[in-house]
Amino acid sequence: MLRAELEHSLGVLMLDVTLELRPGRTLALAGPSGAGKTTILRMLAGVATPACGRIVHGEDVWLDSRGGVCWAPERRRCGYVVQDYALFPHLSAWRNVAYPLRELPRRERRARALSLLERFGITALADERPQRLSGGERQRLALARALAVDPALLLLDEPLSALDPRTRAGAMRTLAAALRDLDVPAVLVTHDWAQAVHLSDEVAVIDHGRIVQRGTATELAGTPANAFVADFTGAVVLTGVVRARTGELTEVELDGGGSVLSTVGTGNGRVAVSLYPWEITISRGTGGPVESAQNRLRARIATMTTVGNRVRLALEAGQPLVAELTAKASRELELAVGTEVIASWKATATRLTAL
Amino acid sequence: MRTNRWFALALGLALCVTLVFLALPVVAVFTHTAPRALFHSLGDAATVDALRLSLTTTAIAVAIIVVIGTPAAFLLATRRFAGRSLLLTLIELPLVLPPAVAGIGLLAAVGPGGILGGVLRGAHVQLVLETAGVVVALTFVAAPFYIRQAHAAFEAVPASLRDASRTLGSGEAATFLRVALPVALPGLLAGLALAWGRAVGEFGATLMFAGSLRGVTQTAPLAIYDRFASDFPGALALSAILVAVSACLLLTIKLFGGWGIAGAAR
Amino acid sequence: MRRVLALGAACLAVIGLGACGGHSGRPGLTISAAASLKSAFTRYAQAFKAADVRLSFAGSDVLAAQIEQGFRPDVFASANMALPQKLYARGLVSKPVAFAANRLVLAVPASSTKVKSVGDVERPGVSLGIGSPTVPIGSYTRTVLSRLGPRAQAQVLANVRSDEPDVSGIVGKLSQGALDAGFTYLTDVTATHGALRAIALPPNLQPTVAYGVAIVNGSSQRAQAQQFIAGLLRGSGERALRSAGFLRPRG
Numbered sequence: 001m002l003r004a005e006l007e008h009s010l011g012v013l014m015l016d017v018t019l020e021l022r023p024g025r026t027l028a029l030a031g032p033s034g035a036g037k038t039t040i041l042r043m044l045a046g047v048a049t050p051a052c053g054r055i056v057h058g059e060d061v062w063l064d065s066r067g068g069v070c071w072a073p074e075r076r077r078c079g080y081v082v083q084d085y086a087l088f089p090h091l092s093a094w095r096n097v098a099y100p101l102r103e104l105p106r107r108e109r110r111a112r113a114l115s116l117l118e119r120f121g122i123t124a125l126a127d128e129r130p131q132r133l134s135g136g137e138r139q140r141l142a143l144a145r146a147l148a149v150d151p152a153l154l155l156l157d158e159p160l161s162a163l164d165p166r167t168r169a170g171a172m173r174t175l176a177a178a179l180r181d182l183d184v185p186a187v188l189v190t191h192d193w194a195q196a197v198h199l200s201d202e203v204a205v206i207d208h209g210r211i212v213q214r215g216t217a218t219e220l221a222g223t224p225a226n227a228f229v230a231d232f233t234g235a236v237v238l239t240g241v242v243r244a245r246t247g248e249l250t251e252v253e254l255d256g257g258g259s260v261l262s263t264v265g266t267g268n269g270r271v272a273v274s275l276y277p278w279e280i281t282i283s284r285g286t287g288g289p290v291e292s293a294q295n296r297l298r299a300r301i302a303t304m305t306t307v308g309n310r311v312r313l314a315l316e317a318g319q320p321l322v323a324e325l326t327a328k329a330s331r332e333l334e335l336a337v338g339t340e341v342i343a344s345w346k347a348t349a350t351r352l353t354a355l
Numbered sequence: 356m357r358t359n360r361w362f363a364l365a366l367g368l369a370l371c372v373t374l375v376f377l378a379l380p381v382v383a384v385f386t387h388t389a390p391r392a393l394f395h396s397l398g399d400a401a402t403v404d405a406l407r408l409s410l411t412t413t414a415i416a417v418a419i420i421v422v423i424g425t426p427a428a429f430l431l432a433t434r435r436f437a438g439r440s441l442l443l444t445l446i447e448l449p450l451v452l453p454p455a456v457a458g459i460g461l462l463a464a465v466g467p468g469g470i471l472g473g474v475l476r477g478a479h480v481q482l483v484l485e486t487a488g489v490v491v492a493l494t495f496v497a498a499p500f501y502i503r504q505a506h507a508a509f510e511a512v513p514a515s516l517r518d519a520s521r522t523l524g525s526g527e528a529a530t531f532l533r534v535a536l537p538v539a540l541p542g543l544l545a546g547l548a549l550a551w552g553r554a555v556g557e558f559g560a561t562l563m564f565a566g567s568l569r570g571v572t573q574t575a576p577l578a579i580y581d582r583f584a585s586d587f588p589g590a591l592a593l594s595a596i597l598v599a600v601s602a603c604l605l606l607t608i609k610l611f612g613g614w615g616i617a618g619a620a621r
Numbered sequence: 622m623r624r625v626l627a628l629g630a631a632c633l634a635v636i637g638l639g640a641c642g643g644h645s646g647r648p649g650l651t652i653s654a655a656a657s658l659k660s661a662f663t664r665y666a667q668a669f670k671a672a673d674v675r676l677s678f679a680g681s682d683v684l685a686a687q688i689e690q691g692f693r694p695d696v697f698a699s700a701n702m703a704l705p706q707k708l709y710a711r712g713l714v715s716k717p718v719a720f721a722a723n724r725l726v727l728a729v730p731a732s733s734t735k736v737k738s739v740g741d742v743e744r745p746g747v748s749l750g751i752g753s754p755t756v757p758i759g760s761y762t763r764t765v766l767s768r769l770g771p772r773a774q775a776q777v778l779a780n781v782r783s784d785e786p787d788v789s790g791i792v793g794k795l796s797q798g799a800l801d802a803g804f805t806y807l808t809d810v811t812a813t814h815g816a817l818r819a820i821a822l823p824p825n826l827q828p829t830v831a832y833g834v835a836i837v838n839g840s841s842q843r844a845q846a847q848q849f850i851a852g853l854l855r856g857s858g859e860r861a862l863r864s865a866g867f868l869r870p871r872g
Contacts, residue, residue, distance in 0.1 A: 047518040073521035086519035090537040099533075100523040149523055467798035483799040484748060484782040566750070566783030566794065573784070580786060584682035585755040587690075 002057050002153060002185045006043050008050040015039060015050070015209040021185040028188045028200035030232065036209040037189040038083075041155045044187065045080045046073035057152055076153075079146030083158045085138050087130035093117065093141055094126040100149045116144040120174065136167040143178060154179075154186035160195055169353065172198055193234045194274065205229050221277070221322045222314025223305045230307045235274035235351075236322045242268045242352075249294075249347060256318030260295045262350035271352045277324035279349040282313065283342050284333055293344040297321065301339045304330070311335075315343055384594045392588040402593050404570045405578035409597075412486060412574060413554040416493035420501045420550055425543065428505035429531060433517070443506070450499045457496050458563025465491065466564070488565035489572050493554040501550035508542025509535060548608040555601060647673045650845050653684040653692070655700035655757065655832070656787040657723070657806045661865035662698070668857040672845040680756040680787035688713055688837060695840040696849055700757035700806075702833040714835035719870040720853040721832040721862050724807040725761050726819040728795055736802040739822060743769075743776040750791040750803035753784040757830075758791075762804040764828045792817070806830070811866040831870060 001022055008015040015036045021027050029037045042048035044055065046062070049070060055063040062071045088096050097113040104112065117123045120140035122133075130138055139159065146154065159175060160168050176199050179186055190196050196203045197217040204214040205228070213225040217233070224230035240254040249261045252271055260273060281293060299315035306312075311330040315321040323343055335341070431443060449457060465471050465482055475482065482488040512535050520530040536543075558576040565572040567581065575597050582589045650672035654662050659678050666674035677684070681699040688697060688708055697714055699705050705717035729736045736742060742749050752759025766774045782800065785791050791803040796816050810819040834853060836846045852858035 042518075045518075045522050047521060072526065073518070074524045074526050076522075077524065078522050080519070080522040082515050082519065084515065086513065086515040088516065088519075088534060088538075090540075099520070100525075102524070145523070462797050462799070469797075472798070483794070483797075562786070562790065563793065566790070566799075567753070567785060568781065568783050571782075580683075581753055581755075581784070584680070584686040587686070 002044075002055075004040075004044060004053070004055045006040060006050045006053040006055075008039070008043070008053070010036070010039060013039075013209045017206070017209070017211050019187070019204070019211075021187065023185050024183050025202065026179050026186040026188055026200040028190055028196035028203045029206055030190055030193060030196040030203050031206035032232075033191060035206045037206055038157055040206075041080070041157050041187060041189055044153065045078045045155055046071060046076045047080075077149050077151055078153045078155050079149055079151030080155045081142045081146045081157065081159055083161055085130075085142035085162070087138060087142060087145070089129065089131055092127045092129055093122065093133070096130065096141060097145045097148050099145065113144075113148065116148055117141075119147075120144050120178075134167075135163050136171050139163060139171055140174065143175070147178075151184060154182060154184055156186065156188045158189055158191070160190075160192075175199060193232060194237060197237050198272075205232055218314070218320045218322075222312065222320065223303050224307060224312060227307050230310070230312060230324075235276050236280075236320075238273040238275075238319045238321070239270065240273055241270055250352065252352065254318050258297050258318045260297075260350055261347040262352050263348045264350070264352040274351045274353070275345055275349055277312065277322045280321070280323035280343050280345045282323055282325055282329075282333065282335070283344065284339070285342065294347040295350060296342055296344040299341055299343050301335060301337055301341060304335065304337060313341075315341070317343070381598055384591055384598055387591055392592070394592075397592055397596065399589065401569055401578065401582075402589070402596075405573055405575045405593065406596060406600075408486070408489070408570065408573065409555060409575040410600075412489045412493055413551055415490050416497060416554050417501075417547065417551050419490070419494050420498045421543075421547060424498055424502045425505055425536075426531075428502050429509050429535060431502075432506050432509035432512075433514075433535075446502055447499050449496055450503070452496075454496060454557065454559030455563065457560040458492070461492060461495060461560060461564045483564060484566045484568070484572065486565075486571055489561055489574060492560040492564045493557050496557050496560055497550040497554040500553050501546040504546025504549060505539070505543050508539035508546070511542065512538045544608050548605055551604065552601060555597065647671070648842055648845060649673045649675055650696070650842050650849060651675045651677065651694040652696045652698060652849070653677050653679075653687070653694040654696075654698040655679075655681040655684070656789045657700055657758070657809055658698055658832070659789075660812045661808070661861045661867060664865075665852065665858040665861040668861070669849060669852065671848050672842060674849070678789075680752075682755040682757070683786065693839050694837055695842050695846045696834060697837055698832065698834040698853075700830070700832055701760070702831050703760075704757070705833040705835045709835065712838065714837050717833035717835040718850060718854075719831045720834045720850070722868040722870050723830040723832065723866075724868070725758075725765060725804060725822055725828060725830060726807045726810060727802055727822065728792070728805045728810050728817045728819055729802045730795055730798055731816055731818045733798075733801065733818075736820070738820060739826065742780055742802055743773050745776070745780070747780045748782045748799075748801045749777065749780040750783045750785060750794055750800040751781055752788060752791065752804070753786055756785075756787055758788045758805065759784065761828045761830060765804065765822065765826045768826050808866040829871065832867070 002019070004019045006015060006017050013034070013036050017040060019027070029040060031037055039048060043050050043053065050065070052065045053063055054065065061069055062076050063069060088099065091099065094110060094113040094117060097116050098109040101109045101112060114123060114126060117126055120143060122137055122140050125133055125137060130141065133141065139162070160171055163171055172195065179199060188200055202214065203217055203220055205212045205220065207228055213220055213229050220229055221233040221236060224233060238254055240252040243251045243253045243259065245265070249263060250265060251259055251261055252273055253259045254273070262273070297317045299317040299321055301313050302316045303314040304311055306327060309327050310324055311327050313323045313335070315323060321343055431439065463469050465475060467476070467483060482491055516534055516538065517530050520534045525533060556576060558580065561572070561574060562577060567573045567577045573581065575593055579590045579593050652662065652674060654676060656678045662676055666676055677694065681701065681704050684697060685699065685704040685708055697705060697708070702717060702719060705714055708714045709716055727736070727739055727742065736747060741747065751762045754760060754763065766777055769777065783794065788805050788809055791805050792809050792813065794800045795803050796813065807819055810817045834850050836843060836850070840846055849858070853862065
């Protein structure tokens with residue numbers, strides 16, 4: 001169990017956050033650059049000290065400004081992966097991983113390092129210097145090294161930002177699997193909503209040093225606390241399996257029922273279906289196609305949230321959906337919680353990414 | 356693109372002039388006198404004494420500079436504190452001091468009539484006219500060369516590497532030894548080469564502060580000056596050896612360090 | 622761009638002004654002179670009207686070696702006769718003329734009581750500074766030491782802590798208290814205005830110190846050079862030498 005209260009002023013940024021996290025859970029800190037996310041990670045790791053704060057991990061008090069307690073970073077044992085990975089250029093890959101294992105005898109050090117490398121599939125690169133590794137390999141090496149300390153807390157700063165889009169998908173898979181297997185709390189910083197959704201159990205949106213809203217991805221997208229959160233939580237992400245490919249269209253069977261069509265041609269297997277709430281049209285009625293939208297799902301309105309002159313609808317279908325329409329339209333359709341509606345959108349607006 | 360060609364020509368000409376100007380005196384040292392005369396002077400006992408003294412005093416001076424200067428440079432590079440830039444300027448000051456000023460300064464500070472003269476006398480430490488005085492003079496003039504390079508080298512070590520080392524369980528001292536030092540090593544070696552070169556060539560401050568006595572304080576540059584009037588071939592021979600030894604050391608450091616002085620300056 | 626050009630022009634102007642120095646329309650006269658002649662010659666140069674005198678002081682042996690290497694000052698003034706005579710034999714200078722004499726003394730810091738006579742420097746534990754063998758002050762000193770007898774000579778030499786390239790090094794270290802005693806010229810002690818004290822050498826040890834001056838062959842200011850040398854023998858140069866403590870040349 002991790003609990004942190006941090007207050008700090010950094011130039012124009014006034015940081016004031018409170019975090020709580022249970023073991024095995026991953027929290028994503030999402031927000032625009034300059035919001036203070038990296039500063040929070042640095043304070044948790046111990047390489048930065050807040051003006052006023054308290055960090056408690058399990059039974060250990062890592063930081064208590066009032067009590068004058070401040071544990072050095074080497075005592076806290078956080079696995080901290082920074083954006084550029086900070087791999088030691090003068091050490092080979094396995095030595096990088098073995099760096100924290102000083103107390104172990106040499107053979108055991110190497111064995112443990114190699115086993116960690118193997119977990120991330122980079123054993124073949126054990127004797128290479130980090131400079132000779134590709135971006136994705138470096139990311140995995142940094143992860144392996146962070147896990148070598150047997151961390152009490154895992155801190156990841158934009159773990160996928162330094163990767164090119166093609167490598168990112170595979171890296172996301174590996175990272176998601178690693179996070180699932182971990183029994184320690186993990187805090188993940190990202191400016192990318194989709195990454196936050198895929199890699200974490202909960203998301204806290206940060207703006208100008210303050211947590212604006214915290215909850216599951218669905219909660220944030222469905223009931224955003226304000227316009228900022230609404231704009232930040234971009235696409236709705238559904239999961240499904242590619243069923244067939246008819247002509248130019250790909251048919252995806254969604255988990256939980258229903259199927260959608262997409263113009264994106266992609267391989268078989270599991271895919272993530274993403275679409276933006278404002279691309280979804282809401283209609284009442286039962287009839288057949290009256291317009292060109294190929295995808296239609298029956299859904300029930302779970303919540304309605306007004307954000308400025310827009311209304312966000314959290315819909316219950318086989319999977320949660322979020323739609324956005326003008327307040328005027330919402331009034332005209334006489335929408336209310338519990339109303340049965342049809343959510344439709346175009347196949348061309350349906351993006352598929354391999355999972 | 357005629358202007359481009361003229362510009363390239365001007366650059367090339369500047370480089371040629373620089374090369375000739377710098378290389379000619381060095382080449383002349385070897386070619387001015389017949390090799391036989393040079394070799395004959397090599398067997399001179401005074402020459403051997405001067406060379407040995409130069410090598411030992413510079414080695415000790417460089418050792419002191421490295422042992423004390425490396426942690427100092429690390430502190431300056433990694434901590435921000437009030438007056439840091441002033442401290443840096445003070446440390447770099449001997450770089451721009453004429454050697455004669457350095458000699459006067461040393462006499463005024465640790466000479467028999469200097470600020471610490473009484474203290475040294477009480478401790479039975481004699482610096483002037485002694486080999487120890489040569490080491491002091493060399494350390495004073497050469498230290499800024501090393502510290503400045505070391506400071507730049509440590510500054511170039513990304514803070515994220517040091518932070519990473521801390522989160523991976525290494526304290527500050529261990530981070531210095533296991534991360535900062537190895538990563539900064541090429542720059543440190545370049546600084547060492549510069550400092551050593553400066554120390555080998557030191558003349559004015561040594562003469563004023565430590566005097567010139569064969570086997571005790573007459574280092575190679577002083578010996579060259581001493582025999583310039585009476586034995587020009589001897590002076591040339593000693594100069595030639597000095598050039599050869601310096602070149603060898605520079606090459607060794609370059610090969611070992613992997614970087615050149617130019618690389619370290621980046 | 623304009624700013625760069627303006628800066629460049631300013632630099633050239635400064636350099637030009639610096640190079641002109643005190644150029645006042647008079648011809649320049651370059652004198653290479655022994656270090657012990659510094660105060661006397663500087664005074665003489667200020668009074669010398671016929672030319673703009675530029676002085677260069679160093680050990681006489683170094684100056685002679687420079688002339689051998691091709692330097693062409695107009696006048697060479699040495700602290701002995703041997704060096705200019707050597708150059709004359711090589712055809713590099715005109716026939717040398719003796720223009721002053723000096724006395725060798727044992728100089729000590731004024732406030733020191735450690736060394737009171739020449740005999741005291743034979744005792745162990747005395748730090749002594751002398752000139753290097755090739756500079757006139759050094760060769761004169763070695764003449765003195767050779768007259769002490771082999772045992773005394775060895776003991777004195779054992780006390781030598783520095784072979785200075787010129788006499789100013791000895792004077793400087795004495796003033797700083799770095800040496801207990803040093804063999805210098807009487808004129809050097811006088812020039813320190815009381816910081817050093819001179820212990821006279823017994824007449825049997827005193828060497829003949831004769832300063833020689835010659836015009837360097839190839840000089841383009843022969844007339845002014847001759848005038849300069851004439852002034853050393855009689856005139857403002859002679860007065861400057863006298864007030865610095867130099868003696869009349871012997872013979």
